[in-house]
Amino acid sequence: MRRAALFAWLRITLLTLLLALLCLYLLLALPHRVDWHSPVRVRIYPINADHQPATARHLASLDASSFADMERFFSREAKRYRLGLDKPILVELEPEVQSLPPAVPETPSILQSLWWALKMKLWVWQYDGWSAGGDIRIFMSFYAPGNPLGLQHSLGMQKGGIGLVNGFASAERQSVNNFVAAHELLHTLGASDKYDMQTGQPLWPDGFGDPVQTPLFPQQRAEIMGGRVQVSPGWALLPPSLDFAVVGSATAIEIGWLAVHE
Numbered sequence: 001m002r003r004a005a006l007f008a009w010l011r012i013t014l015l016t017l018l019l020a021l022l023c024l025y026l027l028l029a030l031p032h033r034v035d036w037h038s039p040v041r042v043r044i045y046p047i048n049a050d051h052q053p054a055t056a057r058h059l060a061s062l063d064a065s066s067f068a069d070m071e072r073f074f075s076r077e078a079k080r081y082r083l084g085l086d087k088p089i090l091v092e093l094e095p096e097v098q099s100l101p102p103a104v105p106e107t108p109s110i111l112q113s114l115w116w117a118l119k120m121k122l123w124v125w126q127y128d129g130w131s132a133g134g135d136i137r138i139f140m141s142f143y144a145p146g147n148p149l150g151l152q153h154s155l156g157m158q159k160g161g162i163g164l165v166n167g168f169a170s171a172e173r174q175s176v177n178n179f180v181a182a183h184e185l186l187h188t189l190g191a192s193d194k195y196d197m198q199t200g201q202p203l204w205p206d207g208f209g210d211p212v213q214t215p216l217f218p219q220q221r222a223e224i225m226g227g228r229v230q231v232s233p234g235w236a237l238l239p240p241s242l243d244f245a246v247v248g249s250a251t252a253i254e255i256g257w258l259a260v261h262e
């Protein structure tokens with residue numbers, strides 16, 4: 001084969017392969033839709049991410065009650081929006097997962113994102129196949145307290161209804177882990193971030209727990225997608241638990257809790 005012909009052939013093969021990957025990705029990644037007529041099932045899969053004894057001890061101590069504050073938070077907030085569903089989410093604890101999810105690329109190209117999404121799909125598929133149906137799956141990677149990897153970014157994908165949460169393995173930190181899990185869970189339901197990506201500070205008004213209080217500072221609560229309590233103009237704190245969080249009206253609109261009635 002002549003050199004030019006070989007390159008042409010290579011290019012076409014590569015393009016076909018890319019197209020096939022894209023089709024597969026789109027096929028597998030249908031967006032998650034929830035109508036709130038019945039509770040959304042949320043499956044939590046714990047992972048011992050650093051194989052430390054302290055992490056293992058915390059994992060062994062987890063049971064369904066370790067995530068009860070997530071259910072309470074959704075019930076309380078849904079009631080404020082008159083959702084008519086006592087328990088919008090039902091959290092279930094699944095058995096421990098023995099491997100780590102594929103590492104998230106730092107600043108990925110489109111192709112890298114696609115490749116990661118595919119690897120992620122296959123990784124999730126190992127654990128519960130296609131059986132999860134409309135359930136949302138949160139993979140919670142635990143690190144021993146003090147391990148900086150516990151602070152890695154968490155994420156939630158609406159396509160496929162999958163959340164990846166990183167956190168610390170201790171009873172005291174579990175309420176913060178659940179705050180992060182609720183944030184990522186809301187991403188899977190269509191909510192967007194409401195904080196400044198550069199500074200990490202909540203954006204007013206949508207990212208504030210109480211955007212119209214006077215005086216505006218200090219805020220007492222975090223909007224769940226704002227992610228932090230804005231104590232003063234330059235100072236925002238991660239709240240200790242979901243007791244200090246609300247679903248703001250912009251988030252409520254995004255997840256279908258609040259709509260314009262004609």
Ligand SMILES: [Zn+2]
Pocket residue numbers: 183187192193
């Ligand atoms: Zn987020």
